Amino acid sequence: MSSTNQRAFNFNAGPSALPLGVLQTAQEQLVNFNNTGMSIMELSHRSKDFEQVHNEAIARLRTLYAVPDNYEIIFLQGGASLQFSMIPMNFLQQDGQADYILTGVWSEKALAEAKLFGTPVVAASTKDHHYKHIPAIDELNLNDAAAYVHITTNNTIYGTQWKEFPATTAPLIADMSSDILSTPIDINKFGLIYAGAQKNLGPSGVTVVIIRKDLLDKANTHIPTMLKYSTFTENNSLYNTPPTFGIYMLGEVLKWVEAQGGLEKIAAHNEAKAKLIYDAIDESNSFYVGHADKESRSLMNITFRLADEELEKQFLAEAKEAGFVGLNGHRSVGGCRASTYNAVPYATCKALADFMVQFQAKH
CATH class of the missing domain: 3.90.1150.10 (Aspartate Aminotransferase, domain 1)
Structure with missing residues (x-):
């Protein structure tokens, strides 16, 4: 066991280790948050106390990643796995094409969901090499007219990671579930970034989406309300009850990242x-x-x-x-x-x- 309060040497792939200080803060505030006499889990998501937690988490993420004003930050549920279908549902027409770069199991799953809505094309794959490497930029067979290009930036099962992102004409969409906030990136390279929280952002239950506003104007409107990105961008992620505790924890993790420098x-x-x-x-x-x-x-x-x-x-x-x-x-x-x-x-x-x-x- 680790010497710090007999904590385990935790190498879990997800849900994974959280900063000890964040856990201790949550422990202190669990029963009485901000002198409300209630736990954060008991607060109304419409209350001023929670609204402050919610908006501060968005603001901290925007600052840490230098997210420009032409991007929205929203908190969703359903994990990255729901994004596999939500992305093509919003952006891929039945007669349209999207490029998918296969680097592991999660990109394969994303591809499988896209096939339900349009024509995803494999623009590159390292499956024949047991996903031991990321394709070189000059190996990518990208279609400039594609609805979008989808990549998985870090592959948890195979232990590979993109070191350089492709410059694409079509919007670049990235599943960053397992390496978000692990290093600085240029948000401007991406049309949409999504990430389940349970690796680097907090506990499971929250999915962060950073989306360029012009994509929202092109999105399909003939889909269920809860599967439209605009439902959440237009309501500050508060269209329905969000995962309040998860958002609170995400905000505390972002404070911890700031404190690390x-x-x-x-x-x-x-x-x-x-x-x-x-x-x-x-x-x-x-x-x-x-x-x-x-x-x-x-x-x-x-x-x-x-x-x-x-x-x-x-x-x-x-x-x-x-x-x-x-x-x-x-x-x-x-x-x-x-x-x-x-x-x-x-x-x-x-x-x-x-x-x-x-x-x-x-x-």
Whole structure:
């Protein structure tokens, strides 16, 4: 166990580690928020107290990411998985085409949903190479007339991450569920960004969408009210009852990001954490074998295997005994995975790297 209040060494892929200070603040305020005599979970979403929490969360996200005024920020429910269908429902006509770049399971799922509404085209895929790398920019076969181009910026199952985003004529739409707020980005490159909160933003239950306003003018209007982006942009995400506790927690996580020094500091910290574990892999003389090609390695999800399957089972068993949580790879691929999201401390990553070196020395 970690020495801080006997907290686990948490490498869960999602829901994942939250900053300890955020959890402690929530604990202090859980029963009586802002002297209201009520929990944040008991407040009306129409109350001034919650409205302040809600609007401050939006403002903090806008500041941290330098989101321009021609973009809306909204909070939705349904996770990133609902966005897989909501995006083509709003922007893909039955006779229209959208480009999808396949880099893992989640982009495959997004593609499958788009097929229900129009004609998605695979503009590039690394599936034949077991999703070990991100396609090079010059490998993308993009259609300038496409309704949009869809990418998944970080692939949690395979441990790959886009390091450079394509410049597209069609609006670029990105699923950033597992690497949002992990490094600075230029929002202007994107038409729409979406992310489930449960990796870097807070607890599960909230989905953040950052959408360029001109896309709203082109959206399909003949769809259910709750599946229109305009329903939420026109009502400050308060058309119906939002996930109030999740939004409160998201706001507290954004305060924590500010306190760390912003995204530049967060990015440097993430690089240092990931390097500890990647060094343990690279210096193991193939005792540990990374899944992702080096140029495509994720700073959020570090995937690796041991050469011997029985030894791999023993590694995971001993790691569990030592207090490490969430190191099993995704059920679809097996192996090992360490998810090193923003809130995972450097000391936790150092402990894992040390454990890996010690385990190799024993075996």
